[in-house]
Every structure is written in structure tokens, then in C-alpha cells.
Amino acid sequence: MPKAYDPKAVETPLFETWMAGGYFGQKPVPGGERPFTVAIPPPNVTGSLHMGHALNNTIQDVVVRRARMTGRPTRWVLGTDHAGIATQNKVEQKLAREGKSRHDVGREAFIERCWEWRREHGSTIIQQLKAMGCSCDYSDEWFTMDPSYQEAVRRVFVEWYDRGLIYRGKRIINWCPRCSTALSDIEVEHEDLDSHLWHFRYPLAETVGERDHVVVATTRPETMLGDTCVAVHPDDDRYHDIVGATVVLPLIGREIPVVADDYVDPSFGTGAVKVTPAHDPNDFEIAERHGCEKVNILNADATVSAEGGPYAGLERYEARRKVVADMEAAGLLLGTEDHVHAVGHCYRCHTVIEPWLSDQWFVDMKPLAAPAIEAARDGRVTFHPKRWETVYFHWMENIRDWCISRQLWWGHRIPVFYCDACGAPPVASMDDLTECPECGGPVRQDEDVLDTWFSSQLWPFATLGWPEQTAELGYFYPTSVLSTARDILFLWVARMIMSGMDFIDGKVPFDDVIIHPTVFNAEGRRMSKSLGTGIDPLDLMEHYGADGMRFGLMLQTTGNQDIKFAEEKLLSSSNFANKIWNASRFVLMNLDEGFEPGEPEAATVADAWILSRLTDLAAQVDEGIATYQFGEVARALYEFFWNEFCDWYIELSKPRLFAGAREDADEAEKAARLVSQRNLVFVLDTALRLLHPMMPFVTEEIWRRLPLAEGAGAPSLMVAAWPEPAGLARFRDEGAERSVGKMLEIVVAVRTVRARYKIAPKQAISVVVRTQAETDVQLLDAEFAYLNALAGIDSFVAATDANKPAHSVTVVAGGMEVYVPLEGLVDFEAERARIAKELAFAAEDLAKVERKLANEGFLAKAAPEVVAKERAKEAELADRVATLREQLDELGL
RNA sequence: GGGCGAUUAGCUCAGGGGGAGAGCGCUUCCUUCACACGGAAGAAGUCAGAGGUUCAAAUCCUCUAUCGCCCACCA
Numbered sequence: 001m002p003k004a005y006d007p008k009a010v011e012t013p014l015f016e017t018w019m020a021g022g023y024f025g026q027k028p029v030p031g032g033e034r035p036f037t038v039a040i041p042p043p044n045v046t047g048s049l050h051m052g053h054a055l056n057n058t059i060q061d062v063v064v065r066r067a068r069m070t071g072r073p074t075r076w077v078l079g080t081d082h083a084g085i086a087t088q089n090k091v092e093q094k095l096a097r098e099g100k101s102r103h104d105v106g107r108e109a110f111i112e113r114c115w116e117w118r119r120e121h122g123s124t125i126i127q128q129l130k131a132m133g134c135s136c137d138y139s140d141e142w143f144t145m146d147p148s149y150q151e152a153v154r155r156v157f158v159e160w161y162d163r164g165l166i167y168r169g170k171r172i173i174n175w176c177p178r179c180s181t182a183l184s185d186i187e188v189e190h191e192d193l194d195s196h197l198w199h200f201r202y203p204l205a206e207t208v209g210e211r212d213h214v215v216v217a218t219t220r221p222e223t224m225l226g227d228t229c230v231a232v233h234p235d236d237d238r239y240h241d242i243v244g245a246t247v248v249l250p251l252i253g254r255e256i257p258v259v260a261d262d263y264v265d266p267s268f269g270t271g272a273v274k275v276t277p278a279h280d281p282n283d284f285e286i287a288e289r290h291g292c293e294k295v296n297i298l299n300a301d302a303t304v305s306a307e308g309g310p311y312a313g314l315e316r317y318e319a320r321r322k323v324v325a326d327m328e329a330a331g332l333l334l335g336t337e338d339h340v341h342a343v344g345h346c347y348r349c350h351t352v353i354e355p356w357l358s359d360q361w362f363v364d365m366k367p368l369a370a371p372a373i374e375a376a377r378d379g380r381v382t383f384h385p386k387r388w389e390t391v392y393f394h395w396m397e398n399i400r401d402w403c404i405s406r407q408l409w410w411g412h413r414i415p416v417f418y419c420d421a422c423g424a425p426p427v428a429s430m431d432d433l434t435e436c437p438e439c440g441g442p443v444r445q446d447e448d449v450l451d452t453w454f455s456s457q458l459w460p461f462a463t464l465g466w467p468e469q470t471a472e473l474g475y476f477y478p479t480s481v482l483s484t485a486r487d488i489l490f491l492w493v494a495r496m497i498m499s500g501m502d503f504i505d506g507k508v509p510f511d512d513v514i515i516h517p518t519v520f521n522a523e524g525r526r527m528s529k530s531l532g533t534g535i536d537p538l539d540l541m542e543h544y545g546a547d548g549m550r551f552g553l554m555l556q557t558t559g560n561q562d563i564k565f566a567e568e569k570l571l572s573s574s575n576f577a578n579k580i581w582n583a584s585r586f587v588l589m590n591l592d593e594g595f596e597p598g599e600p601e602a603a604t605v606a607d608a609w610i611l612s613r614l615t616d617l618a619a620q621v622d623e624g625i626a627t628y629q630f631g632e633v634a635r636a637l638y639e640f641f642w643n644e645f646c647d648w649y650i651e652l653s654k655p656r657l658f659a660g661a662r663e664d665a666d667e668a669e670k671a672a673r674l675v676s677q678r679n680l681v682f683v684l685d686t687a688l689r690l691l692h693p694m695m696p697f698v699t700e701e702i703w704r705r706l707p708l709a710e711g712a713g714a715p716s717l718m719v720a721a722w723p724e725p726a727g728l729a730r731f732r733d734e735g736a737e738r739s740v741g742k743m744l745e746i747v748v749a750v751r752t753v754r755a756r757y758k759i760a761p762k763q764a765i766s767v768v769v770r771t772q773a774e775t776d777v778q779l780l781d782a783e784f785a786y787l788n789a790l791a792g793i794d795s796f797v798a799a800t801d802a803n804k805p806a807h808s809v810t811v812v813a814g815g816m817e818v819y820v821p822l823e824g825l826v827d828f829e830a831e832r833a834r835i836a837k838e839l840a841f842a843a844e845d846l847a848k849v850e851r852k853l854a855n856e857g858f859l860a861k862a863a864p865e866v867v868a869k870e871r872a873k874e875a876e877l878a879d880r881v882a883t884l885r886e887q888l889d890e891l892g893l
Numbered sequence: 894g895g896g897c898g899a900u901u902a903g904c905u906c907a908g909g910g911g912g913a914g915a916g917c918g919c920u921u922c923c924u925u926c927a928c929a930c931g932g933a934a935g936a937a938g939u940c941a942g943a944g945g946u947u948c949a950a951a952u953c954c955u956c957u958a959u960c961g962c963c964c965a966c967c968a
Contacts, residue, residue, distance in 0.1 A: 190965085220968090263967090264967090265968085267967095269967085269968060273967090282968080283966090387898085390896080390897080391896085391897075391964080394963095394964070395964080486962090520961095556905085556906075558906085558908095561898080561899070562961080563906095564905065564906085565905090566904085566905040566916085567905095568905075569917085571930085572916055579931085581928080582927045583927065583928075584927085590927090635915070638915090646928085647932085751934065752933095752934060754934085756934080756935090758921090761922090761925075761933085845912070855948055857947090857948030861947085861949090869911080
């Protein structure tokens with residue numbers, strides 16, 4: 001075994017053995033336990049691994065690997081998303097480099113280009129998941145444009161259409177002029193921008209009393225070209241007299257009415273609103289109520305349309321500047337105020353979106369949301385952390401219709417057919433129609449494709465073969481856990497719950513939803529490739545190994561906080577992998593030729609202690625993963641393995657191990673060595689199993705070298721038995737934990753004295769211990785070998801009536817007084833100062849405890865065990881204070 | 894305009910009604926037969942501030958401040 005763990009040498013070959021072993025695939029097993037299923041959030045085909053993926057897929061792999069080791073049939077379903085806008089943008093960019101647009105190549109050829117892109121780049125991220133060690137089912141990779149998936153999408157559309165849940169309408173939608181498509185409300189990102197509120201004077205066609213104009217305010221001056229009325233509040237006395245009057249729209253000359261509408265807030269601006277029905281959803285509603293025209297003044301590319309008269313053809317912001325300038329020139333600009341307002345941006349390309357009137361397809365969401373809300377209320381779906389359910393409820397209870405049509409080419413084409421000949425109502429069909437069912441005339445299919453999320457929402461069941469009633473669907477659905485980033489809670493998670501329940505017998509698609517922390521960079525900024533603030537997980541794996549990266553991420557994953565990425569945790573983790581490697585190397589190096597594995601045995605108090613600690617660890621890890629407390633699990637593993645197993649137990653094992661290996665060792669010593677070896681192997685074996693979900697590579701590499709008893713082995717650690725806490729419970733031993741705790745305290749105390757007085761490690765010392773308890777004396781006498789090995793104590797006296805030797809210092813440890821003779825070594829001045837300081841602290845603590853114990857309220861109301869603990873503390877502190885006083889007296893003279 | 898989260902050691906963060914914790918960094922010592930990617934010892938914190946509940950508050954409640962995030966059609 002090499003002296004240091006080398007992830008690069010180990011990971012790829014190991015992964016290949018996993019693939020070859022077929023441990024990833026899982027076929028339905030008739031009868032028996034419900035399987036554990038996870039559907040991966042499908043990465044975009046355009047994507048490559050980023051830190052969010054690294055974290056999320058580590059989380060999934062941890063829960064999946066644990067489940068698999070418990071023996072439960074386990075499957076992690078893998079695949080990628082066709083990512084309509086993102087992929088289309090990539091392919092368009094590529095075409096642009098050839099000097100072409102998608103219109104130059106045509107729809108069919110463009111779609112073929114997209115498939116080509118997918119063939120070239122689609123497996124990149126899959127390869128990266130493999131590098132991470134993710135145990136997905138690679139034998140069954142899905143894509144949201146697979147033929148059967150297309151059928152699923154179409155089935156959902158047709159059924160919802162036939163049930164009246166999908167409809168087409170002319171509405172204000174969010175339009176991205178760069179992507180040239182509609183977006184749903186949640187695909188728009190709002191950002192507060194510094195802008196202005198311009199006040200415009202609109203003249204009345206005829207004066208009303210004294211009044212010849214009305215003043216309106218706007219944040220988007222160019223929209224005035226499309227104004228078709230001015231609205232005021234019906235109860236607003238300032239404007240009572242002009243309701244019903246006519247305004248002449250400046251620059252355009254259109255005559256438009258003044259209407260009264262409740263929507264208007266009299267306290268904002270001037271209390272009079274210019275109404276642009278084609279470019280604002282509220283204005284649209286006002287226009288509907290009052291029967292006003294809807295004038296669309298923008299083209300798809302956000303230039304001004306022919307309706308904009310003299311401004312036609314101008315880019316939108318150019319038009320804005322010109323409108324303002326022209327209004328000012330006409331003396332109609334009354335003022336410009338600074339104003340901050342939220343501007344919507346496209347979530348894919350960050351272009352400012354335009355509210356735009358167009359024909360689109362929508363899903364009526366309220367009927368679908370109701371059962372999905374109920375499912376979260378009654379706990380059929382549980383969010384982790386729980387507070388996310390509030391966010392879910394808020395959105396679901398205020399859900400609005402979903403705009404699902406996109407003016408793209410790459411995606412699932414809307415399966416609706418129109419007959420222009422007879423005007424029959426449009427038909428949504430599972431088959432491509434060639435003729436009108438009514439008149440036999442030619443039909444044309446809707447040009448639009450569906451929102452990518454329309455197909456993503458079917459992921460948990462479409463990847464199991466639905467709409468076919470496959471064996472997989474019957475067996476693996478519903479899935480167990482969904483782990484994802486919070487920014488797709490609405491886009492994806494909520495919609496999966498709604499569509500899943502609607503199509504699969506009202507069953508929720510997963511029991512638990514993990515909303516993992518967002519990974520920010522060290523400066524607290526969002527990690528982003530375009531901003532150059534991202535860190536590439538592949539680089540991290542290069543430096544720290546896959547296990548180092550995974551464990552480092554797990555250490556940082558707690559339920560409540562986002563992660564400000566701390567790379568030093570990955571360094572600690574890769575060091576940890578090396579520590580595991582070397583501890584294992586030590587154990588293996590100290591096994592004999594023909595070593596016979598056997599049951600662990602608590603032959604010494606140290607054995608009993610480590611087995612008890614191991615039992616505690618198993619319970620913590622098992623429970624922790626089951627409840628998604630990844631950070632706590634990682635810390636427990638780290639602490640146990642490094643501090644308890646390596647720092648103490650291995651050191652405690654050395655005397656027995658080495659004594660039993662000497663030429664002249666007697667039978668008892670040889671037997672003790674064998675027991676020690678067996679215990680080391682057992683603890684290591686169990687710890688490796690517990691570590692495996694988080695650090696699959698290093699644990700597997702070592703584990704395969706362990707000589708295990710018949711029945712304890714497996715072809716791979718991946719499928720070895722999980723250490724069930726119940727099976728270890730017999731090893732719990734609180735007495736041993738207390739005893740070893742005392743011993744270790746004494747060792748530390750003596751070492752501290754050694755360090756303080758610079759006693760060379762090789763120089764043996766003798767120690768006298770005075771204790772109140774006869775059991776302490778017995779313990780120390782019995783385990784003297786440990787004190788010798790760990791603290792370099794060569795002679796030692798422990799007694800209830802021991803006397804302090806001359807020229808010695810005293811330390812209190814484990815409730816005992818430990819005297820270390822130090823003839824000629826003590827700097828008495830320094831020692832006095834140190835003791836005085838310690839005494840002051842101890843006296844203060846003691847006073848605090850005494851005050852507490854003098855408090856009748858405390859004695860009456862506190863739990864008895866708490867009071868007992870305080871009394872013990874008081875005794876200990878009193879003892880310490882007395883000891884320190886004595887010491888000071890001795891020195892003080 | 895609503896809502897959520899955070900504020901603990903120099904840095905990154907755990908914890909959470911009863912004696913302040915980790916990793917990194919820092920100081921000192923140690924190349925002893927698993928590991929210098931190591932070992933041993935150590936310094937370091939008014940747990941943001943103010944009130945309250947409680948026998949007891951870093952922990953629960955209220956308010957304040959600062960930072961971050963989400964939702965929202967006020968032109």
C-alpha cells in the first residue's frame with residue numbers, strides 16, 4: 001500500500017469495477033420491500049457540472065448509497081433535459097458564427113442541428129457525474145425528447161386540453177425580445193433599477209370648466225404611443241368632472257376617453273393613469289372593463305411597430321428618448337422624478353422583457369393546485385427544511401395560469417391542429433393529423449412548442465415509461481426523495497407534484513423534498529460562469545479527489561444556511577481521506593500472515609470504549625442521513641475516525657499489538673494481540689461502511705483489502721451490509737466510556753505538564769495520583785500500560801491517601817490530583833502566576849455554582865439530575881480551588 | 894409593500910434552556926517503528942444591541958440595527 005492516498009490512481013478504475021459489477025442498475029423485484037427511488041433533477045444538455053450540481057448530486061448519492069447498503073432495492077434514475085431556450089440559444093450562436101440565422105436553415109434542419117448538439121455535448125455532464133462517483137443507473141439514461149417521453153408530454157397536453165384545463169387566449173404575456181418567445185411569469189427575474197417617473201400633460205379635446213388637460217405619470221414613456229384611455233379613481237373628486245371627457249393623445253393625435261376605474265390608486269403620482277392595454281397587464285384589464293381599444297405598438301424584436309406612427313422602426317429605448325424629447329419640445333413634459341422600480345428580465349439571457357399582447361396557450365392551474373396543496377398540508381409530501389412549505393403554500397395558493405407556449409423550434413411541438421377550410425374548432429391529437437376530421441380539408445399544426453418545464457414536470461413518471469403501464473412504473477413510483485435547488489421550487493417541484501398527482505392515481509411523486517443550500521463564493525456572491533465567480537468542481541476534484549470534494553461539501557451542508565464556499569474544508573477532507581488511508585495501512589500492516597478474522601471482543605476497557613463509541617457513531621450516522629443532517633453526519637464521522645479511533649484507540653492498541661509480536665511473547669500476549677487485531681479490523685470495517693456514502697472511493701479501495709470473516713464480505717462495499725445501529729447496541733458501555741474518559745484526562749494533564757516544562761518526550765517520568773475513589777485506583781492500576789505508552793509514565797502510584805512528593809506540580813484531572821515531580825525544572829515565578837490565574841477562574845466558577853445552589857427556586861424547580869450535576873460540579877470546583885490554594889501556599893513563601 | 898433567513902474565535906461556520914465548539918490560520922515543541930496530507934501542547938469569543946419569559950437565556954419571545962434572499966401588476 002502506498003504511503004499516501006492517491007485519488008487519481010484509484011477513482012477511475014474503481015468506478016469501472018462498479019459499472020462492471022452492475023451495482024447501479026436495479027430491476028423491479030416482485031413482492032418485498034418498497035424500493036428506494038430517486039429521480040435526478042435532469043441537468044440541461046447544455047450544462048456542465050457546477051457547484052450546485054456537485055452539492056446536489058453528493059446529497060443524492062449519500063442517501064442512495066445508504067439505502068442500497070441497507071439492502072433495499074435502490075434506483076437513482078438518470079437523464080438530461082432538452083432545455084428549450086438554452087439549447088436553442090447555443091445552436092443559434094453556433095449558426096451565427098457561420099453567418100446564419102435559424103430562419104436561413106429552416107425549422108427541420110435547425111432541429112436536426114439541435115439533436116447534433118445533444119449528441120456532441122449531452123454526455124459531458126454524465127461523465128462528470130461518474131467522476132464524482134455518483135451511483136446513478138447509467139444503464140437507463142433518459143432524455144426529455146425521447147420518443148416515449150414525447151408521447152408522455154403529448155398525452156398530458158391532449159388530456160388537459162380535452163378536460164378544458166388548457167386553453168388558448170390573447171393575453172398580456174412576458175416577451176423576451178432577444179429569445180423572441182413568451183415566458184411564464186416565474187421565468188421572469190425582477191430587479192430594482194434606478195429610473196424615472198415622467199409627468200406628461202395630456203390636453204383635453206374640449207375644456208371642462210376651467211380644466212384643459214390632465215397630468216399622467218409613467219415609467220415607460222414610449223408606451224404612450226399605445227395609450228387608449230386615461231383612468232382615474234371613481235371617488236377621486238379632483239377628476240370627477242372629466243370622467244367621460246376626451247383626451248387628445250400627444251404626438252399621435254388619437255382621441256381617447258377618460259374612464260373611472262377602481263384599480264387606480266389616487267394617492268400615487270397624479271392619480272390619473274395613462275392606460276396602455278397592449279403593454280401592461282393591469283391596463284389590459286382596465287381596457288377590458290371599459291371596452292377600450294388595444295393598440296400594440298411593439299414588434300417582436302422590441303422595435304416600434306407601424307402603430308407607433310412617426311416612431312415606427314425605432315428600438316424601444318431610442319423611442320423612449322425621442323418620445324421624452326418630443327414631449328418636452330411640445331411643452332408637455334412637466335417634470336422628471338427619480339424613481340426605483342422593478343424591471344423584469346429574461347431568466348435565460350437577462351434581456352429586459354416586455355409585457356406584450358399575443359395569442360398564447362395557458363394551463364388553468366387552480367384545479368391542479370388544490371390537491372397538491374392538500375398533499376403538503378397532510379404530510380404526504382414533506383419539505384426539508386420544513387420552512388420551505390410556507391413558500392410552497394404561498395405560491396400555490398396564489399397560483400396563476402401558466403403560459404406554456406414558446407415561440408421556439410427546439411422542443412415539444414404543440415399537438416393542436418387547425419382547419420382553415422371549415423373553421424372547425426382546433427383539435428389536440430395524439431396522432432399527427434393530415435386532414436380535418438370535420439371536412440377532410442388540409443390542417444396545419446400549431447407552430448409553437450411547449451415550455452421546457454411542461455415536459456420536466458413529468459420527469460418522475462415519464463422516466464419510468466409512462467404513459468405505458470410499465471413494470472418500472474408500478475414498482476419504482478412514487479419515488480422517495482427529491483433533492484434540488486430552491487430556485488426551481490415553483491418552476492419544477494410544485495409542477496411535478498401537481499401533474500404527478502393528476503396523472504398517477506393522485507399519488508405524490510416523492511415523499512420528501514430536500515431543498516439544499518445555495519453555494520455562494522467566498523465573497524458571498526452567487527457563483528456564476530458569466531461573472532467569473534464560479535469554481536469548477538472538476539478542478540476541485542483534481543486537487544482534492546472526488547471524496548475530498550464530496551466530504552468537504554457535506555461538512556458545509558447544514559439545514560438552514562446557504563454555503564459561502566470554504567475551500568479549506570475540502571483540504572481538510574482530502575487530508576481526512578489520507579488519514580483514513582494511513583490508519584487502515586497501520587491496521588493492515590499489523591495483521592499476521594494467516595490472520596483469522598473473528599468477532600470483536602471487549603477484552604480491555606479501551607476495547608469496550610471504542611466499541612461503545614462506534615455504536616454511538618452508527619446511530620448518529622444512520623439517523624442523520626435518514627433525516628438529511630449531512631453536516632452533522634460528516635462532523636461525527638470525522639471526529640470519530642480522527643480523534644477517537646486514530647488519536648486514541650490506535651495508540652491504545654499499540655502496547656498489546658507490539659507486545660504480542662515480540663519473539664519472546666507468551667501465549668497470553670499473543671492472544672491479546674489477536675483480539676486487538678480483530679477489534680481494529682472490526683472497527684475499521686464498520687467505520688468504512690459508515691463513511692462510504694460520503695467517501696465512496698477511498699473506503700471501497702481500502703475495504704477490499706480487509707480480511708473479513710465469512711459472510712461479512714461482499715463483492716463491493718457499495719453493496720455490503722449497512723451497520724444497523726440495533727445490531728451494535730450490545731456494545732454500548734457507559735462505564736467504559738467514563739473510565740476511559742478519566743484515563744485520557746490524566747494523559748492530557750501529564751502531557752500538558754510535559755509541554756509546559758519542556759520535558760523531552762523520551763524522558764520518562766513518575767507520577768503520583770491521589771483520588772477519593774477506590775475504583776479510580778483500580779482502574780489506573782489495571783490500565784497502567786496505557787499511561788506508560790501515552791504519557792511516558794514509567795512509574796506510578798495511585799492511592800486514596802497518596803502524599804504529594806516534594807518539588808512536584810499538581811494538576812487536577814478526572815477528579816483526581818496528579819502530582820508530577822519536577823525537581824529543578826520549575827520556574828517558580830511563572831508557576832505562581834499561572835496558578836494564581838487558574839485559581840481566580842476556578843474561584844469564580846465555584847462562586848457561580850454556589851450561588852446557583854443557594855437559590856431556592858433552582859432547587860425547587862430544576863430537574864433533579866441537573867441539581868445533582870451542579871452539586872458534583874461544586875464538589876469538583878471546591879476541590880480544585882483547595883488544591884490550587886495549597887500549591888500557591890507552597891510556592892508563595 | 895409582504896415574507897424568510899443570518900449576525901458565535903482572525904477567517905469559514907456548527908451547536909442550541911443548565912459549565913462556549915470544529916476546520917483553517919496563529920504560537921511552542923516533536924522527523925518515535927500508520928500518516929509532516931502527521932503528532933503533542935497552547936493563545937484566542939460581553940455568542941450583534943436593548944428589553945422580556947424562566948430558578949436558569951448564546952439558546953425561547955419582542956423590538957432595533959446590519960447583511961442576504963424570496964414573493965408582489967402601484968402607473
